Amino acid sequence: MxxxxxxxxxxxxxxxxxxxxxxxxxxxxxxxxxxxxxxxxxxxxxxxxxxxxxxxxxxxxxxxxxxxxxxxxxxxxxxxxxxxxxxxxxxxxxxxxxxxxxxxxxxxxxxxxxxxxxxxxxxxxxxxxxxxxxxxxxxxxxxxxxxxxxxxxxxxxxxxxxxLQSYKYKVLDLQKKLFDTQINQVKDKKERNPVIREKARSTNP
Known part of the structure; x- marks a missing residue:
């Protein structure tokens, strides 16, 4: 002091x-x-x-x-x-x-x-x-x-x-996975359905 x-x-x-x-x-x-x-x-x-x-x-x-x-x-x-x-x-x-x-x-x-x-x-x-x-x-x-x-x-x-930014990235990733899944489902459906395969052959000689 x-x-x-x-x-x-x-x-x-x-x-x-x-x-x-x-x-x-x-x-x-x-x-x-x-x-x-x-x-x-x-x-x-x-x-x-x-x-x-x-x-x-x-x-x-x-x-x-x-x-x-x-x-x-x-x-x-x-x-x-x-x-x-x-x-x-x-x-x-x-x-x-x-x-x-x-x-x-x-x-x-x-x-x-x-x-x-x-x-x-x-x-x-x-x-x-x-x-x-x-x-x-x-x-x-x-x-x-x-x-x-x-x-x-x-x-x-x-x-x-x-x-919030992390959630945005997760949503974008899920959207991409959903889109890829839908595309794969369509491909699988075509491969399993012979009518669709036949139509595919006729359209692609």
């Missing part, structure tokens, strides 16, 4: 995570910029309120990503025709969800540190972030299940096409 120390709105925070130090610093810098931007536009609000607004902005991005994923699922009427593009879009959404999860986790840690310094005012927001993390996990699992189902259906479709 990596750890970096970041100064967010004038206060130092220790950010820990399994990501690289560069990633953790980028998350801390992003959170700091979000809070600073909010304070610049709303200089009358408190630092705590700015932190809450920053959290709401992060959650807003996460919800938009979820809405986009829902839209993709609802438009996936034909699995085979849109499998390639749909899988790519799901993969992109999963990466976006992972990025938002990482940002939410680090934002939650920053808010936890501020809560320890300023009291328990952010406890409700901390619970909300944990709930959102659970929803992110469920969304990621749903995306994974949808991708697996799509791959399974594509595989079944290929197998059915192969089986």
């Amino acid at each position: 990596n750890r970096v120390t970041m100064r967010i709105n004038g206060t130092e925070y220790s950010i820990k995570g399994n990501e690289t130090e560069e990633h953790l610093r980028r998350v801390g810098t992003t959170v700091n910029k979000m809070i600073e931007s909010i304070l610049e536009k709303n200089y009358m609000i408190s630092t705590q309120s700015a932190a809450v607004l920053a959290a709401m902005n992060a959650v807003d991005e996460k919800l938009k990503a979820e809405d986009k994923l829902t839209t993709v699922k609802s438009q996936a009427g034909s699995v085979e025709s849109g499998a390639a593009s749909l899988n790519k879009e799901i993969s992109d959404l999963k990466l976006e969800i992972d990025r938002l999860r990482s940002e939410n986790e680090n934002l939650a840690k920053a808010l936890e540190d501020r809560k320890n310094n300023e009291g328990d005012d952010l406890l409700a927001k901390d619970k909300e972030i944990k709930r959102l993390e659970t929803e992110l996990h469920l969304t990621s699992e749903s995306a994974r299940e949808y991708r697996d189902d799509n791959e399974h259906i594509s595989k079944m479709n290929k197998e059915l096409k192969f089986e």
Whole structure:
């Protein structure tokens, strides 16, 4: 686990995570910029309120990503025709969800540190972030299940096409055998029937 120390709105925070130090610093810098931007536009609000607004902005991005994923699922009427593009879009959404999860986790840690310094005012927001993390996990699992189902259906479709082609060849083979059998039956009938043989001789002097 990596750890970096970041100064967010004038206060130092220790950010820990399994990501690289560069990633953790980028998350801390992003959170700091979000809070600073909010304070610049709303200089009358408190630092705590700015932190809450920053959290709401992060959650807003996460919800938009979820809405986009829902839209993709609802438009996936034909699995085979849109499998390639749909899988790519799901993969992109999963990466976006992972990025938002990482940002939410680090934002939650920053808010936890501020809560320890300023009291328990952010406890409700901390619970909300944990709930959102659970929803992110469920969304990621749903995306994974949808991708697996799509791959399974594509595989079944290929197998059915192969089986159909095999049946076509079998039907053609049976038709040929039936035709050959009919010809042999006619030949046998002619050979067994003397009248037919006599007629055959008269027509072929």
